[in-house]
Amino acid sequence: MKYEMNLNKMLLFAKILPLSASFTNKAVTLRLLPQLLLID
Structure with a gap:
C-alpha cells in the first residue's frame, strides 16, 4: 500500500x-520530492 502511494x-x-x-x-x-515520498 505504501509503495503504491509513493508510486x-x-x-x-x-x-x-x-x-x-x-x-x-x-x-x-x-x-521537496524526497520529503514528500517519505510522508505517508
Missing part, C-alpha cells in the same frame, strides 16, 4: 515537472 506521487511529479518552465521551480520541486 502514485512519483507519477504525479513526472507529469508536473515538465510543465514547470522555471529552473527555480524545478529545483524546489526536486528538493
Whole structure:
C-alpha cells in the first residue's frame, strides 16, 4: 500500500515537472520530492 502511494506521487511529479518552465521551480520541486515520498 505504501509503495503504491509513493508510486502514485512519483507519477504525479513526472507529469508536473515538465510543465514547470522555471529552473527555480524545478529545483524546489526536486528538493521537496524526497520529503514528500517519505510522508505517508
